[in-house]
Amino acid sequence: MNKNIDWLARINILNFIVYLIIFFIITFGFSLNGVGTLLVLLFSLLLIILTFKGFKKLRKYTREKFYYRWLLHDFILNNNLFSEGVEQWEEHSNGSTKIRSRKIIQSSAVFSYEDTPDEFVVLAYKMGNIYDKRMETLDTELQGLLALPIENKQVLPDVVRYIFLKNKKEIEQYVFSNTLTREFFEDTPLDIIRLSNTQQFSLKRNTNIGLYGRTGSGKTVTLQWLLYNAISKGCGCGLYPNTYLSVVDGKGADLYSLGEILQETLGEQINIGQTPHSLAKLSREFCQIMNERFELIKNSETLNADAYDLKMIPNFLFVDELASIRDSCGSSKEGKALWNEILQNLGLIARKGRQAGCHLCISTQDPNAENIPVELRNQISAVLYMGSPSADRIRMAFAMCELENVPTVTGRKGEALFYADSENMVEPEITVAPFVDLKTKQEFKQVVLNIVPKPQ
Known part of the structure; x- marks a missing residue:
């Protein structure tokens, strides 16, 4: 299981750096005289507005783009669909050797998804490991995760496709x-x-x-x-x-x-x-x-x-x-x-x-x-x-x-x-x-x- 990159944290850091640059521009503007100071302040104000709006849109885009990826990542963790191990290595310093260790993910289930206006499809891959049987029996868990009723499940040799309808029509009696x-x-x-x-x-x-x-x-x-x-x-x-x-x-x-x-x-x-x-x-x-x-x-x-x-x-x-x-x-x-x-x-x-x-x-x-x-x-x-x-x-x-x-x-x-x-x-x-x-x-x-x- 790959490490889940916190893109929002990186965007926040970038946003802070941009505001810091604007601060330096404003500071530089105060060192000027008259019209130059006014122009720098107006330019800085414009940059602040554009930065605020731009990063707001970027955060929204990132949440939408990575939402289901983060959701499936947490799904793997919450349902214990991974196994941990310990990685050890030697560290040499000042003529001495120390044994260092850390926990690592040795194996995990693998998921991906397909998102269309009408359907959301979760693909649970069979990798020839201990998770393959569970890949075929995740109906209840995925319905709870997505808050959608499952419409169909296709069990294939290498993948299980769980198909959910986003806007399923209510049954109306004739x-x-x-x-x-x-x-x-x-x-x-x-x-x-x-x-x-x-x-x-x-x-x-x-x-x-x-x-x-x-x-x-x-x-x-x-x-x-x-x-x-x-x-x-x-x-x-x-x-x-x-x-x-x-x-x-x-x-x-x-x-x-x-x-x-x-x-x-x-x-x-x-x-x-x-x-x-x-x-x-x-x-x-x-x-x-x-x-x-x-x-x-x-x-x-x-x-x-x-x-x-x-x-x-x-x-x-x-x-x-x-x-x-x-x-x-x-x-x-x-x-x-x-x-x-x-x-x-x-x-x-x-x-x-x-x-x-x-x-x-x-x-x-x-x-x-x-x-x-x-x-x-x-x-x-x-x-x-x-x-x-x-x-x-x-x-x-x-x-x-x-x-x-x-x-x-x-x-x-x-x-x-x-x-x-x-x-x-x-x-x-x-x-x-x-x-x-x-x-x-x-x-x-x-x-x-x-x-x-x-x-x-």
Whole structure:
């Protein structure tokens, strides 16, 4: 660690020297007569004013230029990211030899920074020493040092980049009555689902969605928002061929009722179910459509294309309370075979659906292994966990990301922990699910009709 040079002290010394020179000039002026003395005094007064203003600007510039360097220097000292040693040498004087010693810094962590109008980036270098592991775990300390929330952390072989936003926007909840129309979705890319004014995720990078939360947490309202997004993209509304929107509710409750209204409003391209046989049938059909899309993609002229490259409308299969479907299968031979078929179909969709634009959304109150088989849960990369889940449930739901500094949900209505892969996120962050304030089925139908895209 290099010695921290006190540039302000050096500037103060230089400032004193300049004032001393001015003093000598003034003294010289008094040795003159008449007009000469007056001119020297006026010149000295001008020098004093210019010196005061100039050194004031220089001090301000120095503080701004070296502020973060001094801050990181103190950070190394305060967090014990250095080791001291003793340097000894012989000093010969008047025929005698004395052993002198002093403390020195033998090794230390190394930091630098990048400062832009929008971001501040701390670079913690890995030097192949005892500090390398700590370089990857300084999130909390650096947030406290800079009084900024960390936006992203990039762990590279030779450096860890901690990225902080200087002016991060506050999350504003989308709130609508029956005013939600297709205009809201018109500028949204086909693969994007918007959650708030600052948050969104890509279906192209996050094929499968997990929506979790206990009764009363806002899970049904969030399910509605995902359904609105599917419809706004043209899925299941009868305008485009080979689009498929299926809704299966293992308890035959809220999601099934929404599916019935969608089917009444949009027609037979909306498929609904609540039994093991209906889920087996709908998941089988979903796989068939997925395979048909694979053939279209294979025969296209675009290299390494996927459904979104070819402007295909995304397809969705919504499944609520899969555990109820499993329980309804029973323990008979036929029931076990039916459950195995369902798992096989859902597994194929989860693993292969990305390229075909075929998406699986699984919702449940509790994402444990009994409610969502582990092999399915591991394929989910976009998660919304409504309410205030326990630490165990957070580890279960967000196993795909880091969990060192998970924010605490405040209890605001509609709040959720949100994470999506490949969206420059390090850990789950708080979001507030959009809310469409509807009281009647007719209002729901009207909103659905309002958001259906115009025929091309």
